[in-house]
Amino acid sequence: MDVKDFYFDLPQELIAQDPLEDRSASRLLVLDKKTGDVKHRIFKDITEYLRPGDCLVINDTKVIPARLFGVKKDTGAKIELLLLKRRENDIWETLVKPGKKAKPGTVIDFGDGLLTGTVLETVDDGNRLIRFSYEGIFEEILDRLGQMPLPPYITHQLKDKNRYQTVYAVHEGSAAAPTAGLHFTKELLKQIEEMGVKIAHVTLHVGLGTFRPVKVENVQEHHMHSEFYMVEESEAKKVNDTKAAGGRVICVGTTSCRTVESASTADGILQAKTGWTDIFIYPGYRFKILDSLITNFHLPESTLVMLVSALAGREHILKAYEEAIRERYRFFSFGDAMLITDSEK
Template sequence: MNVKDFYFDLPEELIAQDPLEDRSSSRLLVLDKHTGEVEHKVFRDILSYLKKGDCLVINDTKVIPARLFGTKTDTEAKIEVLLLKRKEKDIWEVLVKPGKKARPGAEISFGGGLLKGKIIDVVDEGNRLIQFSYEGIFEEILDQLGQMPLPPYITHQLQDKNRYQTVYAKHDGSAAAPTAGLHFTKELLQQIKEKGVEIAHVTLHVGLGTFRPVKVENVLDHHMHSEFYMVEESEAEKINSAKKQGGRVICVGTTSCRTLESAAGEDGVLKPGSGWTDIFIYPGYKFKILDALITNFHLPESTLVMLVSALAGRDYVLSAYEKAIQEKYRFFSFGDAMFIQ
């Protein structure tokens, strides 16, 4: 399977730079995974596609303001640090720019010394381990000094950082938003519940590997980044119960999908628990628990295009993407949505 099999030509002007004022007014392309048939709707129309007895699975991770700007203590050189994973209480794995100024032993000051960091090691892919020191509560300092880690293709400044959070974000830990969830409002979620649809919460802390391009020619040679997930017993029961009673399990976003497919057994039963997953889903994969998916439009040749192609077939997906481009849908994180059923 060649990475070029998942290429499509996307005009740059279709990359959404800003979120819409009303989250649920994005457009929605509905794709029938069995026939390839496409419908064009508005996101709030998702309500008419959900049925009593279905279970909607949402990822309640919260994006942390993970981008920090500081200066090297000895030279005053400017340094940008992006928090990726908390390894221990005050030790984080980070991306540093420029890397050559962040050798082990380098000390960095943020916010005039409100937060200090010392590089203690270089790890995989040139990432660094940094040990922070501060007075007070780390999360409060980070909220004060940090910026939202928007994807590299978004060049506009985000006016309201809550617009890069879902309305149900709860557990701090992501370096990127589970963007399919950005389309939901509290009102829409309430209407979904009132229709008799169960809503189950899972948590997967999204890593920046989500945006990492596939650099190998053969898809099977690609190594996925690992991400931390949690499935509570009560939520696993909701999902298993819906499945048992003939309802559909509908994941909001590829992150919810990866969580369920990682935590489910071969028998299609979801097991509660937590751990790290580096699951890679591409065509040929047999889904254990997921029936349908709400997702955004993804980057050409990305692992996420491969995941949706595993669900609906590469030809149907690329044909739907072609129609979306013709109809001038907005792409990527702040873009429009797709429902694969």
């Protein structure tokens, strides 16, 4: 399977730079995964595609302001840091720019010494392990000094950094938002619950590995970075009860999808689990839990396009993307949404 099989030509002007004022006013492309038929709706119409007895699975991770700007203590040279994942209490795996200035032993000052980082070693892909020193609470210092780690295709900082959080974000730890969830308002979620749809919370701390380009020609040779996830007993029960009663499991975003597929048994029982996953879903994968998916429009040749192609078929996805481009849908993190479902079920 060649990575070029997942290429499509995307006009630059369709990359959304800002979120809409009303989260649920985004457009919604509804794709029938069996027939490839497409309908054009507004996101708040999602209620028309949900039924009592269904279960909506949401990822309640919270993005941390993980981009830090500091200086080398000895030379004053500027250094930019991105927190990727916490290894131990105060030791983080980080992406450092420029990397050549961050040899082991380097000490970096942030916020005039409010936070200090010491480079311990170089790990995979040139990332650095850094031990942080500070007084007080790390998260509060990060909130003061850090910026939201927006994707590189977003060209400016947000006026309101909460717009890069879902309304249900709870557990801090992500380097990127689970962006399909950005379309939901609290009112819309309440309406969905009142319809008799269960809402199950899972947590997957999104790492930048999700968005790394596939650098190998053969898709099967690509390796995903691992990400930490949690599934509580009560939430696994909601999903399993739904399946047992013949209801559908609809995941909000590829991160929720990868969480439930990672934590399930071969015969489709979702387990209460905590751990790390590097699951890579591409065409040929057999879904064990998920029936339908709410997702955004993804980058060409990305692992995320491969995941949605596993669910609906590459031809259906690329045809739907062609139509979305023709209809001037907005793409990527702050863009419009797609519901991949089976209208017969």
